[in-house]
Amino acid sequence: MIDYHIHTPLCRHSTGSMDDCVRYAVSTGMTEICFLDHLTIRPGKTAKSMDPTEVSLYFNAVQVLKDRYKNRIRIKGGLEVDFNPEVNGLIEALTNTFSFDVIAASIHFLGELDIVSRSEAWIHAHMDPDLLYSRYLEQLREMLTYDYFDLICHIDLPKKFGKTFSGSFRSEMDDILSVIKKKGIAVEVNTSGYDHPIGEAYPSPDILAVCRKLGISITIGSDAHHPESIGKHFAKALAQIQKIGYKHLTAFSNRNPFKIRIADMVSSTLNSGCPKEI
Ligand SMILES: [Zn+2]
Ligand SMILES: [Zn+2]
Structure with missing residues (x-):
């Protein structure tokens, strides 16, 4: 099995060392992580992110682990970049300087509103969901006019605190998905949503079904902020992914996507004696 979304203490809200993450992943039979x-750059604001000056330290730490564990697990390195057009030049310079395996794009902020913060959940509770979704989709469309990323994380994130997409935004999301298909960008199935109030993965099954219909590639990520979350809820998510008709997941090397058969991953993980989920 693969897990394409693992954080490190460099982001200041994740625990457990990178080495611990690799060892835990190996112990559960992961073949690639x-x-x-x-990488969140918001000038004048503190960000729960590595600093741009730490990108080289992070990149080198991944290279050391790639080599150290090369006979036991494939290790890849990437960035989850917060979309912020104000700093696009800096983002492009950083992503071109280091040979990451994948660059992912996320939207965690709508102006001042932090969509993911639990402390702002009350705002979500009182905010008109149509306003939330229209602002989010507008930002997603703008993000898609840029080309620095290969993968989109948790594409329907505003549902985190329980307010799902209202019908009027479905056709707009479908339209955005066709842009994603045209650009050859992959979509992440992010299992952290099972632990959020919404209680399902990102994206929801109906959005994932449209991805499948359009032929959009997907990968899977736990969004682990500590080692034991690696691979969490993958059995549930994989069942859903396969039910929708996907036979492959996408992985990346040097910014090039490649496909891995789900059936092969599941059986190899089972054979290696994975303890819990798969
Ligand atoms: Zn985080
Ligand atoms: Zn994220």
Whole structure:
């Protein structure tokens, strides 16, 4: 099995060392993992992210682990970059300087509103969901005019605190998905949503079904912020993914996507005696 979304203590809200993450992943039979730590640049604001000056330290730490564990697990390195057009030049410079395996794009902020923060959950509770979704989709469309990323994380994140997509936004999301298909960008199935109030993965099964219909590639990520979350809820998510008709997951090397058969991954993980989920 693979897990393409693992954080590190460099983002300042994740615990357990990178080495611990690799050892835990090996112990559960993972065949490939990708560190995908936050790069959030919001001038004048503190960010729960590595600092841009730490990207080289992070990149080198991944290279050391790739080599150290090369006979036991494939290790990849990438960034989860927060979309912020104001700093696009800096993002492009950083992503071009280091040969990461994948660059992912996320939207965690709508202006001042932090969509993911639990402390702002009350805002979500009182905010008109149509306003939330229209602002989010507008930002997603703008993000898709840029080309620095290969993968989109948790594409329907505003549902985190329980307010699902209202019908009027479905056709807009479908339209955005066709842009994603045209650009050859992959979509992440992010299992952290099972532990959030919404209680399901990102994206929801109906959005994932449209991805499948359009032929959009998908990968899977736990969004682990500590080692024991690696691979969490994958059995549930994989059942859903396969039910929708996907036969492959996408992985990346040097920014090039490649496909891995789900059936092969599941059986190899089972054969290696994975303890819990798969
Ligand atoms: Zn995080
Ligand atoms: Zn994220």
